[in-house]
Amino acid sequence: MNFTKSLKSAVILLLIFAYSGTVYSQNDDCGFVYTPEAKLYFDSIKDRVKVLEEQFLQQRLTSRNSTLLSSVAIKAHIIRQTDGTGGLTVIELNDAIADMNSIYADAALEFYLCEGINYIDDDNLYDYETYDEADLFADHSVNEVMNIFFTDAVVSSGSGSSLCGYARFPGGTITENILMANSCATNGSTLSHEVGHFFALTHTHGDNNDFGSTEELVDGSNCESTGDFICDTAADPQLNYINVDINCLYTGNTQDANNDFYQPDPLNLMSYASKECRTIFSPQQLARINAINQTSRDNLICTAFNAEFIADETDSCDANLTVNFTDNSSGATSWSWDIDGDDIIDYTTQNVTHTYSTYGDYDVALTISDGTNSINKVKSQYINVGAQETTTTTITLNLTLDNFPMETTWQFLDENNTVIDSGGPYQDPLDDYATKTATFTISPDLCYKFEIFDTYGDGICCASGNGFYELLADDNSVLVTEGDIGFGVSNNFFSGTLSTNNFSKASIGLFPNPSSTLITIKSETTPDSYSIYNTLGQVLRTSKVKSDADLKLNIEALNDGIYFIKLNKDNGNQVLSFIKN
Numbered sequence: 001m002n003f004t005k006s007l008k009s010a011v012i013l014l015l016i017f018a019y020s021g022t023v024y025s026q027n028d029d030c031g032f033v034y035t036p037e038a039k040l041y042f043d044s045i046k047d048r049v050k051v052l053e054e055q056f057l058q059q060r061l062t063s064r065n066s067t068l069l070s071s072v073a074i075k076a077h078i079i080r081q082t083d084g085t086g087g088l089t090v091i092e093l094n095d096a097i098a099d100m101n102s103i104y105a106d107a108a109l110e111f112y113l114c115e116g117i118n119y120i121d122d123d124n125l126y127d128y129e130t131y132d133e134a135d136l137f138a139d140h141s142v143n144e145v146m147n148i149f150f151t152d153a154v155v156s157s158g159s160g161s162s163l164c165g166y167a168r169f170p171g172g173t174i175t176e177n178i179l180m181a182n183s184c185a186t187n188g189s190t191l192s193h194e195v196g197h198f199f200a201l202t203h204t205h206g207d208n209n210d211f212g213s214t215e216e217l218v219d220g221s222n223c224e225s226t227g228d229f230i231c232d233t234a235a236d237p238q239l240n241y242i243n244v245d246i247n248c249l250y251t252g253n254t255q256d257a258n259n260d261f262y263q264p265d266p267l268n269l270m271s272y273a274s275k276e277c278r279t280i281f282s283p284q285q286l287a288r289i290n291a292i293n294q295t296s297r298d299n300l301i302c303t304a305f306n307a308e309f310i311a312d313e314t315d316s317c318d319a320n321l322t323v324n325f326t327d328n329s330s331g332a333t334s335w336s337w338d339i340d341g342d343d344i345i346d347y348t349t350q351n352v353t354h355t356y357s358t359y360g361d362y363d364v365a366l367t368i369s370d371g372t373n374s375i376n377k378v379k380s381q382y383i384n385v386g387a388q389e390t391t392t393t394t395i396t397l398n399l400t401l402d403n404f405p406m407e408t409t410w411q412f413l414d415e416n417n418t419v420i421d422s423g424g425p426y427q428d429p430l431d432d433y434a435t436k437t438a439t440f441t442i443s444p445d446l447c448y449k450f451e452i453f454d455t456y457g458d459g460i461c462c463a464s465g466n467g468f469y470e471l472l473a474d475d476n477s478v479l480v481t482e483g484d485i486g487f488g489v490s491n492n493f494f495s496g497t498l499s500t501n502n503f504s505k506a507s508i509g510l511f512p513n514p515s516s517t518l519i520t521i522k523s524e525t526t527p528d529s530y531s532i533y534n535t536l537g538q539v540l541r542t543s544k545v546k547s548d549a550d551l552k553l554n555i556e557a558l559n560d561g562i563y564f565i566k567l568n569k570d571n572g573n574q575v576l577s578f579i580k581n
């Protein structure tokens with residue numbers, strides 16, 4: 001990084017600082033502003049997040065998925081009066097984190113305190129106003145940790161109104177700081193709500209706090225593009241103390257643009273229902289939290305005690321892959337590795353070498369202990385043994401660069417490791433944030449490898465822009481998409497031949513989706529049978545398929561929500577997801 005480049009980064013960081021989306025939660029309301037910049041950031045990661053969400057929701061259907069919770073470090077700052085009195089007690093802090101952990105366990109996350117509590121004794125900050133923010137963060141915020149500042153009162157300097165707390169979306173600077181008023185920290189729901197914003201969840205009523213302003217329709221037809229951008233939360237005109245009764249039931253009669261009556265969920269943690277009502281995240285909200293933790297929030301690290309590892313190989317074309325795992329943790333005195341996601345400890349040395357001999361995508365989980373406490377790092381579907389099979393005849397690369405294009409190179413290789421095409425390093429500053437495209441023609445029955453590298457090791461997303469790459473098949477389906485590539489990643493593809501036995505994801509479709517009554521499955525090959533699962537992995541319905549007529553399914557009896565349908569053919573299967581609304 002040269003000086004000009006650093007200066008440019010600093011200017012961009014300042015701009016992001018000025019515009020980044022701020023989410024204020026009041027006792028009754030939030031002054032939520034979903035800025036164009038925050039939206040732009042979310043749009044840039046949406047494709048990757050969608051792949052990870054689907055992975056998360058499907059994970060209970062395979063045995064290669066770890067059920068360990070990934071540990072997320074919190075730096076807790078307790079603000080007291082100058083004489084050291086007042087402030088949240090340690091018992092209250094531990095209770096608040098325990099409440100949050102019981103909720104976030106369903107997102108496969110748990111929170112732990114990084115290096116105890118930082119006490120800040122300052123009368124001025126004890127009566128915190130939002131214009132104190134710059135000083136507070138400059139003096140006390142720890143980089144790359146979730147900082148939570150607990151103080152007596154949080155007041156908006158602009159409006160003078162009292163806030164419960166506030167947090168920011170990922171994407172930009174100072175997004176790792178959360179402010180909490182002590183009275184709200186212990187109410188059981190507001191801390192989880194604010195941390196929801198930290199993991200890119202919006203309110204269920206969407207990006208605007210004017211009552212009834214949501215454009216999300218009750219029938220779910222525009223749920224991906226408006227409202228809270230989550231499809232398994234009901235459209236919400238905005239809840240309050242008037243339209244939710246003491247039993248947490250919605251009593252309003254607001255209608256949407258189709259004259260359908262809203263049926264919002266007052267139990268949802270991201271709603272404006274009273275604090276006591278809010279107890280749950282929907283499955284897709286949980287999946288989004290988990291996905292954002294693996295992408296935008298992947299930089300969180302507690303330098304004193306942190307679980308982290310890397311592998312020298314993560315992909316292979318055939319069924320044999322030997323991998324050297326290197327521990328990059330800090331503060332560990334013992335290590336436990338589950339290298340295939342089956343929840344059985346395989347190794348207890350610091351660094352391990354393992355040979356995989358069965359096709360599959362495997363979670364890898366490392367648990368470390370410092371003698372007193374244990375924390376985990378889970379990498380979802382980290383090891384991919386055997387190539388992803390595709391029937392496409394071309395693969396198209398779309399690459400969006402970050403602010404350091406000269407760090408990025410890529411190559412596409414055939415089975416003999418001959419380079420078919422390559423790109424980069426790109427030019428600085430000409431290619432800053434630029435998008436590059438290339439198309440590769442592939443032949444049947446061969447293995448191909450795509451490799452992408454970042455010489456600085458910080459990937460192409462996150463710290464210096466929102467870059468990412470995606471590889472698309474003929475039908476524009478996404479074969480792989482990623483931005484957080486560290487020093488580099490590789491992906492293998494096997495170009496299968498289209499035969500009567502072919503049963504690939506590209507040859508299967510499901511429509512309409514979402515649906516309330518009927519869904520139709522279209523498949524080039526008729527499957528032998530199917531099973532429908534809920535998000536808990538429970539089988540709800542299994543049926544044999546004799547003809548295409550059996551692939552028109554009535555789903556009226558299912559409750560609203562996300563489901564999976566597993567189609568079986570010979571020894572293979574494919575899983576599709578759909579939404580009943």
Ligand SMILES: [Zn+2]
Binds near residue numbers: 030
């Ligand atoms: Zn909020």
